[in-house]
Amino acid sequence: MKYICWFNEIGRNDILKVGGKAANLGEMVNAGFPVPPGFAITIDAFEEFLESAKRRGKKAHIARIISKVDPKDTEELEKVSILVRDIVESTPVPEHIENEITQAYEKLCSQVGYENIPVAVRSSATAEDVPDASFAGQQDTYLWIKGRDEVIRHVVKCWSSLYTPRAIAYRAMKGFDHYEVSIAVIVQKMVNSRSSGVMFTLNPTNGDPSQIVIESSWGLGEAIVSGEVTPDRFAVDKVTGEIVERTVSPKTRWCVFRDEGGVVYENVPEEMQQKPSLTDEEIKKLSEFGKLIEKHYDTPMDIEWAVDRDFEFPESIFILQCRPETVWSRKKKEPVIKAKSGFDLIMSRATTTIKLRKT
Amino acid sequence: MSGFPDPLEVETPDEMEGWEEMYPPHYIFSEERAEWERRQFWYLDKIHAPDPMYPWDLIFHEAWQIALAQLNTRVFCIPPAQGVAQRIVGCYFYICAVEPPSEETIQKKAELFQKRAFYVFENYEKENLYEKWEKKFRELGEGVKNIEIPDLPTFEPDDRVFPEPRGYFTSYDLMEAYSKLIDSIYKAWQYHFQYLNLSYLAYLSFADVVRKLFPAISESTIGKMVAGADVVMFRPQEELAKLARLAVSLGDKVTSILKSDRSPEEKIEELSTFPEGREWLRDFEEAKDPWFYVSCGSGWFHYEGSWVNTLSVPFEYLKSYIETIEAGGSVERDIDEIHKKREELVKEYRNLIKNEDDRNAFDQAYDYVRRIYSYAENHLFWVEHWFHTIVFEKMREFGRLFVRYGMLKEVDDVFLFNRFEIPMIIEDLVTAWALGENVPPRAEYWKGIAEKRKKILEAARNWTPPPALGTVPEEVAEPFTVMLWGITQDKVSEWIKGVTYRPEEVTEIKGFAASSGVIEGKARVIRFLDEITEVQEGEILVCPNTNPSWAPVFTKIKAAVTDIGGLTSHAAIVCREYGLPSVTGTGVATQVIKTGDIIRVDGDSGTVTIVKRAGE
Structure with missing residues (x-):
């Protein structure tokens, strides 16, 4: 297949082919982490879709329309985005690309074992997930999509998400060329x-650096990201493996799937609100993956994860995405203590008092 | 900051009237020193004295009050640190870290500290300072063992007269024996602190470094990095393991006797009747001194007993060790393994330090603490266990003498008198003896005092003293206060809570997260060891603190909460070993929680929540 790459066929050097997110999923799969199965539709597919022989110059045309927009003029941005996305979404998907996507989706279904499995369809941009230009959330993600027609419809939506007002403004601000960017x-x-x-x-x-901290809530991770709930918080000592902190918060809202597709926010059943959203063994297993992922990338990492209710532990644990931690990793270059002789350290302790009263 | 009672205004129950007479006058709060006393912060020392204080047992505290302080203020001169002062209120023992000295004194002390402490750290290994310490300390203890407490003869024997009259006789011998005993105790306690303050400082400075590098690290992990494997305190247990192995290798006849339900005396008697048994007894006798001179408790109190005089304890251990060996198990501590584990732990944390300067500081601080910290671990056996066992045994010899001459009713009544009063009893006794036939001492007077004091102590047991008195200071500089008693800002606030709020209104208390895990269950409040049989399977133990004699109860309970004790306290260590959640050092648990309350112990956050009051 020309336009499909299964996760195990790609790695972190394939950003130009499948975008940053997909390349990283491939990297994790090949490193042996439990990533939910799936495939990437390459950048070439998008290029072919917009730039096939029949439609030569379409992408350049779009870029020209956009480049005239003042990124600070939100009203104009909005208008142009609607216009351009309409052009993209009304463009028919070439049959050979549609066939490849259909075949890949059906293969994924047969791997999992039943028809019309629900999938997440999300974009994977070339400029995304670069540590310095955190592009996360600039493109759309569609959850709980079922059936080939819906999958294809949402693939097209992802393609058109390259032209959301936010994405357009961001590129203009950062000076990226609208023609050069692409999307998988x-x-x-x-x-x-x-x-x-x-x-x-x-x-x-x-x-x-000796701790792993896990924030966890019921249902989909969207509830945490959107700030709808205060998550439970667990800290694990990397060396001893002990759970050293456990803060269970009342979790009143969760994000769940609708049978007909898509997701919805609902109130969490009363009896679940005060319960910890992870068991001890899940916390420990997750933190083991955390350690391995940090080791694999050789830098502190932020990791998205989920526990699947349809599987038994430990097969229930999935790693969804990861990216390098930026705040502390940058700070830590300076020494905290500076080299001192053992006696200097004793001396400073011997002359220090301990505050008992807040003054 | 107010919140704690005025030390001079604490009211004690009427049944305790006269308690002040049991202790030396400088232990009592008084108008004479009220201004200074009110300015200090006094807290109940349940670590060293959970129960009402027996007058004679106070001697070790009298000795440490002087010795600890003198090291801080006059010898090694820890710059802002002064001593730890002591008082007694209603038979309970309070201590206070004295406020720092003047700026000028701190400066002068800093110079001396630099010179003197540095010398010790640099030469501790080179000059074999520990080995020298142990040698002189053991000589001191042997000296006490050899003190002779003679009986009063009707007539002095001939050899006291020929060839040259000795000049002084049994009356003097008895007085001198007691003086020697007292002098040795004071000397031993001066030795006790010889390197202790410095080893605690090294520990605290390492802990500072580790906490800066790993802000969220737990105290118990720091403890694990520092703890030694080859520690004298474990020797008694290791000797028992060896004796159990020997018994198994000698065959069924020996093991079946040791496993039987007979008394230790009967077992020894029976073993001495055949060659294998005698072989085992030879090793047993050899191990006894010094390794059975270990207290069944903390070593601080005469009533705790030691293995040598409570043989049922080591024999019970032997029985279970033999059974474990026969079932194919291991009873030995694998020192190499423990050693390896500690090294791995330290290495893994060290690997997490990315900055080279920081790694260097970590190495330096670790090197210092490893050099000297074994002193903190080893002195404990030699002083609190071995030496105290010898001392209590010697005092019982005096007790037996007093009972023989009708001065006291029971041997252990000797501990109902403080160390300054015993010479009066001796003097009364030897005076009567010297005066000749049919001259009575004031035996009824002494026996009367003993009876009265037993009642006062009994009443004190049923009284709950306030956790702290006086004024909370702005800061503490005394290393023991921080290290041993775990005094921190949070702790003090918690204690204030216990005083200012009505205990029945408190629903949550905080302490050290001593052993991880969360569990809910029924509380059982135990204030004294002799109530321990009341604990039911699956309950949560709530008590002032624990020591090794509480050990059997940990197989029954599902969590433990204590009033006092940090992360290296006995309860914390045992709970971690058994995997039970534990919160220690709450200050008020035994006052706030009642038996039957449903409580939740969160050993991860150090919180105890009262979920449901008993009877609600």
């Missing part, structure tokens, strides 16, 4: 998330 699409089996969240391979509060 990820189609990945949905995790039926019982719980999900983010894991940091250092303590984000104080930068302690």
Whole structure:
């Protein structure tokens, strides 16, 4: 297949082919981490879609329309975006590309074992996930998409998301060429998330590199990202493996799937609100993955994860995405203590008092 | 900051009237020193004295009050640190870290500290300072063992007269024996601190470094990095393991006797009747001194007993060790393994330090603490266990003498008198003896005092003293206060809570997250060891603090909460070993929680929540 790359066929050097997100999913799969199965539709597919022999010059045409827009004029941006996205979405998908996507989706279904499996369809841009130009969230993600027609419809939506007002403005601000940017699409089996969240391979509060901190909530991770709930927080000591902090917060809202497709926010059943959203063994297993991922990338990482209610532990644990931690990793260049002789350290302790009263 | 009672205004129950007479006058709060005393912060020292204080047992505290302080203020001169002062209120023991000295004194001390402490750290290994310490300390202890407490003869024997009359006789011998005993105790306690303050400082400075590098690290992990594997305190247990192995290798006849339900005396008797048994007894006798001179408790109190005089304890261990060996298990501590584990732990944390300067500081601080910290671990056996066992045994010899002459009813009544009063009893006794036939001492007077004091102590047991008195200071500089008693800002606020709020209104208390895990269950509040049989399977133990004699109860309970004790306290260590959640050092748990309350112990955050009050 020309336009399809399964995750195990790609790695972190394939950003130009499948975009940053997909390249990283491939990297994780090949490193042995439990990533939900799926495939990427390459940048070439998007180029072919807009730039086939029949439609030569379409992409350049679009770029010309956009480049005239003042990125600060939100009204104008909005108008242009609607116009351009309409052009993209009304463009028919070439049959050979449609066939490849259909075949790949059906193969994914047969791998999982039933028809019309729900998938997430999301964009994977070439400029995205670069540590310095955090482009995350600039393109759309569609959850719980079922059936070939819906998949293809949302692939096209992802393609057109290259031209959302935000994406246009961002590129203009950063000086990226509208013609040069391109986009790939990820189609990945949905995790039926019982719980999900983010894991940091250092303590984000104080930068302690000996801890893994996990934030977790019921349902899909969107609830945490959107700030709808205060997540539970667990800290694990990397060396001893002990759970050293456990803060269970009342979780009143969760994000769940609708049978007909898509997701919705709902109130969490009362009896679940105060319960920890992860078991001890899940916390420990996740933190083991955290350590391995940090080791693989050789830098502190932020990791998205989910626990699938349809699988038994430990097969239920999935890693969805990861990216290098930026705040503390940059700071830590300076020494905290500076080299001192053992006796200097004793001396400074011997002359220090301990405050007992807030003054 | 107010919140704690005025030390001079604490009211004690009427049944305790006269408690002040049991202790030396400088232990009592008084108008004479009220201004200074009110300015200090006094807290109940349940670590060293969970129960009402027996007058004679106070001697070790009297000795450490002087010795600890003198090291801080006059010898090694830890710049802002002064001593730890002591008082007694209603038979309970309070201590206070004295406020720092003047700026000028701090400066002068800093110079001396630099010179003197540096010398010790640099030469501790080179000059074999520990080995020299142990040698002289053991000589001191042997000296106490050899003190002779003679009986009063009807007539002095001939050899006291021929060939040259000795000049002084049994009355003097008895008085001198007691003086020697007291002098040795004071000397031993001066030795006790010889390197202790410095090893605590090294620990605290390492902990500072580690906490700066790993802001969220737990105290228990720091403890694990520093703890030694080859520590004298483990020797008694290791000797028992060896004796159990020997018994198994000698065959069924020996093991079946040791495993039987007979008393230790009967077992020894029976073993001495055949060659294998005698072989085992030979090793047993050899191990006894010094390794059975280990207290069944903390070593601080005469009533705790030691293995040598409570043989049922080591024999019970032997029985279970033999059973474990026969079932194919291991009873030995794998020192190499423990060593390796500690090194791996340190290495893994070290690997997480990315900056070279920081790694260097970590190495330096670790080197210093490893050099000297074994002192903190080893002195404990030699002083609190071995030496105290010898001392209590010697005092019981005096007790037996007093009972023989009707001065006291029971041997252990000797501990109902403080160390200054015993010479009066001796003097009364030897005076009567010297005066000749049919001259009575004031035996009824002494026995009367003993009876009265037993009642006062009993009443004190049923009284709950306030956790702290006086004024909270702005800062503490004394290393023991921080290290041993875990005094911190949070701790003090918690204690104030316990005083100012009505205990029944408190629903949450905080302490050290001593052992991880969260569990909910029924509380059982135990204030004294002899109530321990009340603990039911699956309950949560709530107590002032624990020591090794509480050990059996940990197999029954599902969590433990204590009033006092940090992350290296006995309860914390045992709970971690058994995997039970534990919160220590809450200050008020035994006052706030009642038996039957449903509580949730969160050993990760150090919180205890009262979920449901008993009877609600």
